[in-house]
Every structure is written in structure tokens, then in C-alpha cells.
Amino acid sequence: EVQLVESGGGLVQPGESLKLSCVASGFPFSSYSMNWVRQAPGKGLEWVSYISSGSSTIYYADSVEGRFTISRDNAKNSLYLQMNSLRAEDTAVYYCARDGGYSGYVYNSWGQGTLVTVSS
């Protein structure tokens, strides 16, 4: 069974940093591209970042470019999101999402999400 478990969320002040983690199991993690997708409270879904299976290709949404860094450790079956210079508008549930093998951006497996709250 595919499992994705996020951690690292919490309450931080504007300008601070936070690092999210996602541990994968039940599938060959190193063979799949991964993404972070977020959802602000009561709002819709927003793609945040993409990383290819071997980390050679990385993309970011304009809203986080230059502040967030996606990475992965295939030996540890883990995906990360380093978030710097956090803003109130970054407040959201952050999901790690696995591509279903269709394109890199079609997500057939999701974690349960971790809540990041940016507030003073």
C-alpha cells in the first residue's frame, strides 16, 4: 500500500523558516517524481513544487520561487520542502503528492497533509 506521511508543520512568525518532510513507503520511491501541493484554509488547491525522480529537474510556482527549496533523499525514501522568508499567505495545509506515472503532475497518491501557520 502506498503511504505518504508529512511532518514538520507548525506555527511560525512571518520571515521565519520551516522544513517539511514526507516519508514514502509501499512503492519504489526513487522511480517517481514528487510534488508539493498546498491548500489555504477554506480555499482551493495550489501546486507548489515538482522534483523529478533523480532530482535533475525542479520547478516552483511563481509564488514561492526563490523562497522555497524542494529536495529528496532516495536512500531515505524522503521528500523535503525548505521554506524560508515565510509570509502570512503561505499559511496552508501542505500535501506531498506522488505522480501516478502519467505525466509528473497527475497525483494518485497524497499524504494526509501538514498544517503550516504563519502568524505573528
Next chain:
Amino acid sequence: DIQMTQSPSTLSASVGDRVTITCRASQSIRRWLAWYQQKPGKAPNLLIYESSSLESGVPSRFSGSGSGTEFTLTISSLQPDDSATYYCQQYDTTSPTFGRGTKVEIK
């Protein structure tokens, strides 16, 4: 970025009704469109990819169609378990975008 516009934003229908949700893209996305279902407090669940391909395990009452800029998700016979918010997502570019969602309520 490509803008995705869903309509309606909310709909209320009875069990057994045929329900259609529309998603329009601000430019052609060929057939690179997916549909997700999300229930409160849960992660989204993939229903349809590549406009009309049904994800494994998804009930056959869900179907998708369309190409270019206009797409539809149809639920052929609405069931109580289908009460949820539905999102379309384009993945024609390396910056995928979602629609704002359609909340489906059961009368």
C-alpha cells in the same frame, strides 16, 4: 499561468440525478486535464486523467470528456457518497493549475 474556470461553484442535486461540472482553460491544454474529488478534512482523490481516462478503482458513474479549452466531469447517477468538492487541474505546462472547485451537495 493557465487559468482554469469551473462552473458552477456549487450545485445541489438529488440521489440518482445526472450531474455535470464544466471546466474551461484560458488557453488550449489539449487533453491534459485531471479531475479530483475532495471531502472535508481529507486529501484529494484522483478520479480522471487525460480528460477521460478513469483512474483505477474509481466508480464507472464518473466520466470525463473534452479537449482544447472545454472539459466536463459527469456523474451519471449521483450517490450520497459523492457529496464533495471537485477540482479540475491542467497539466499541459510545468506550472499546473487547479480550478477553484465545485461543491456538490445532496438534496
